[in-house]
Amino acid sequence: MKDRYSRQTMFSAIGDKGQRNIQKKKVLIIGAGALGTANAELLTRAGVGHLTIVDRDYVEWSNLQRQQLYLERDAHDQIPKAIAIKKHLTAINHDVSIVACIKDVNASNLEVMAEGHDLMIDATDNFETRWIINDVSQKLSIPWIYGACVGSFGMSFTVIPGKTPCMNCLWKAIPFQSMTCETGGIIAPVVQMVTAHQSAEAMKILVEDWAALRKTFVTFDLWNNQFQSIDMTKAKREDCLSCGKERTYPFLDYTSGMKTMVLCGRDTVQVRPPKPVDLNINHLLSQLKKAGYKAQANPYLVHIHYEKERMVLFKDGRALIHGTNDMAYAKRVYQKILG
Numbered sequence: 001m002k003d004r005y006s007r008q009t010m011f012s013a014i015g016d017k018g019q020r021n022i023q024k025k026k027v028l029i030i031g032a033g034a035l036g037t038a039n040a041e042l043l044t045r046a047g048v049g050h051l052t053i054v055d056r057d058y059v060e061w062s063n064l065q066r067q068q069l070y071l072e073r074d075a076h077d078q079i080p081k082a083i084a085i086k087k088h089l090t091a092i093n094h095d096v097s098i099v100a101c102i103k104d105v106n107a108s109n110l111e112v113m114a115e116g117h118d119l120m121i122d123a124t125d126n127f128e129t130r131w132i133i134n135d136v137s138q139k140l141s142i143p144w145i146y147g148a149c150v151g152s153f154g155m156s157f158t159v160i161p162g163k164t165p166c167m168n169c170l171w172k173a174i175p176f177q178s179m180t181c182e183t184g185g186i187i188a189p190v191v192q193m194v195t196a197h198q199s200a201e202a203m204k205i206l207v208e209d210w211a212a213l214r215k216t217f218v219t220f221d222l223w224n225n226q227f228q229s230i231d232m233t234k235a236k237r238e239d240c241l242s243c244g245k246e247r248t249y250p251f252l253d254y255t256s257g258m259k260t261m262v263l264c265g266r267d268t269v270q271v272r273p274p275k276p277v278d279l280n281i282n283h284l285l286s287q288l289k290k291a292g293y294k295a296q297a298n299p300y301l302v303h304i305h306y307e308k309e310r311m312v313l314f315k316d317g318r319a320l321i322h323g324t325n326d327m328a329y330a331k332r333v334y335q336k337i338l339g
């Protein structure tokens with residue numbers, strides 16, 4: 001146990017003081033997919049004090065190719081990623097305090113979730129959530145590290161409120177549009193490369209070695225052997241609505257009501273009720289069976305077969321409807337099943 005962090009403290013930029021800092025810090029990881037599992041594993045092994053991990057999904061077979069930490073058993077049992085990741089991380093380092101939530105991050109809940117953390121790591125797969133992270137980062141003055149990958153292509157950037165431009169400043173300078181949908185597949189080494197950039201930057205932030213931070217936007221294509229590091233020091237915009245003088249945090253504007261969204265590249269629609277509810281899974285399962293649906297459950301979710309579609313319903317009333325991209329249809333299915 002005593003030697004656990006010896007190789008890390010021997011590294012002079014960290015040392016014993018840096019290690020003590022790492023062990024005091026709290027990190028929020030948003031998403032527990034490929035980037036989320038890889039970042040979480042590295043920070044857990046590094047001995048970070050506390051990790052909060054939030055994810056809205058459950059483990060599927062197609063995740064196992066790149067989402068390290070998940071096992072065949074997790075996919076077989078359809079375990080929510082938040083539950084599986086906590087179990088596996090605790091087995092790696094029981095000293096790290098870990099809170100894992102099965103939740104959809106949105107404008108109404110991220111601010112409360114992020115409060116008290118020293119850093120946020122973006123491990124999402126969509127820009128809707130990244131804009132919310134960006135605004136919360138500026139509002140609460142918490143650094144965040146952007147990371148994205150698709151195909152053999154990856155990118156990363158570190159946002160330090162008050163020091164660097166934010167993502168909203170960068171929007172016009174970088175061709176993000178091609179990165180918004182995971183339709184081109186992905187190879188696992190890209191995940192590792194983006195994670196290496198994110199977690200190295202995370203460690204610098206945790207040991208408070210601000211001078212060592214990379215100030216560039218990094219992009220690379222591992223298959224085609226391209227690497228670019230773009231200087232962003234002049235990209236900060238005074239009129240930016242997220243970090244400028246007259247900021248309004250435009251992405252935190254939350255309107256309530258039932259929300260549906262297509263999950264990019266997945267033939268899946270997410271339906272979120274106006275307010276979270278606390279469903280009794282066993283009761284719901286017996287009602288569904290009584291109504292003639294084919295359904296099975298674990299303690300966290302119910303899996304329902306409906307005509308050609310499959311619907312997975314979580315305890316908080318949120319549902320993933322697989323097999324469709326039609327939001328209106330998904331909403332009808334949801335309302336029909338939940339009465």
Ligand SMILES: [Zn+2]
Nearest residue numbers: 166169240243
């Ligand atoms: Zn900005």
